[in-house]
Amino acid sequence: MLPKKALLFAAILGAATLALVSCTGGNTGTNSPEPTPARLSATVTISDDGAQNASPVTPVTVHAEHGRLRAVAMVNTETSAEVRGTIDPATLTWTSAEPLGYGSTYRIVAHAVGDNGKQTEQRGTITTVTPEAQAEPNLIPGPAAVADTGVGVGQPIVFQFTEPVTDKAAVEKRLSVVSQPAQKGGWYWIDDQNVHYRPKEYWQPGTTLTVSAKVYGVDFGNGVYGAGDRTETYRVHDSWTAKADGATARMAIFHNGQQVRTMPISMGKDATPTHLGAHVISDKQASYTMDSCTYGVCQGDPDYYRSEERWSLRISNDGEFVHENPNSVSAQGSSNVSHGCINLNAENAQWFFEHFGLGDVVEVTNSGGPRLPVWDLYGDWSLSWEEWQAGSALR
The missing domain is CATH 2.40.440.10 (L,D-transpeptidase catalytic domain-like)
Structure with a gap:
């Protein structure tokens, strides 16, 4: 039979052990479960919603938060023509896939379903800029005139715009001449309506030139905008x-x-x-x-x-x-x-x-x-x- 002092010590030790297990939690299965996140309704935003002078070449986007897009329709209010667009694989963002017209208003209707399963509809409108004038990118020489013969090794490529260009840098960024085989060349502005491209040296015989002006929607300055894009191909004949x-x-x-x-x-x-x-x-x-x-x-x-x-x-x-x-x-x-x-x-x-x-x-x-x-x-x-x-x- 243990002495009274020994029995008292054992009792104290047992109580301490139980207290330690209780404080550390152990694997007793008494933890509280994590709270379930709140499920929210979808929030849909339309880029440039309400714009009155939107660029016709900047893509329109529709984006969903806390949910997924179900359908998006963008329609020209005057012609009822629908604008093509695509929804990304995650069904979070719709993006228009074609340029818009000048001076046109478009209605956007987007449907989404939230994380909480509820349906959401969002409407918006966008109106594009109305140019005071539009500049056509005419080419010299005319591609039809040299389609059969090709051009000589000294031929510059000329874009002649039907309206003056104030912001030449903005326009030049949208012009290109791709030569095959590759040859170094550059643009030179003769005046406000004529810009020439020539190589550093004469073209190599047999060169193919792909000439482009991607100027639709480009602001030329003073209310003038590019009327349309143009791409043509030239062939350089013998020297x-x-x-x-x-x-x-x-x-x-x-x-x-x-x-x-x-x-x-x-x-x-x-x-x-x-x-x-x-x-x-x-x-x-x-x-x-x-x-x-x-x-x-x-x-x-x-x-x-x-x-x-x-x-x-x-x-x-x-x-x-x-x-x-x-x-x-x-x-x-x-x-x-x-x-x-x-x-x-x-x-x-x-x-x-x-x-x-x-x-x-x-x-x-x-x-x-x-x-x-x-x-x-x-x-x-x-x-x-x-x-x-x-x-x-x-x-």
């Missing part, structure tokens, strides 16, 4: 280059870098010298009326002329052509007597006409004239590459 030398009064012809012919020529006389530099052929006519009044020298001026010429290829907008001129045959190969054109005899003029086309190059040296201005239709090659790059709005 044809003529080197006209005023000092020798002869022109060497090169096909894919190899000289194939030399022709006697007569260029502009001292009073009307031919411009220096690389000229690009922009038009060709088997028969053409040469009229100096088209560039400001009209009747009454001693230098005025009007004549019918054959085998004519335009090389600038300043009245310069390569063409047949029977009246200067005696001077061809010895002196320069024209009003600025490059004159050939009948045989050479016809041969040149048959082998050269849009985008091919005529390089003029030793003419005594000024350099062809960059703004003279295709004076693009008169600038160095550094000067050309400075004409970009994104420089």
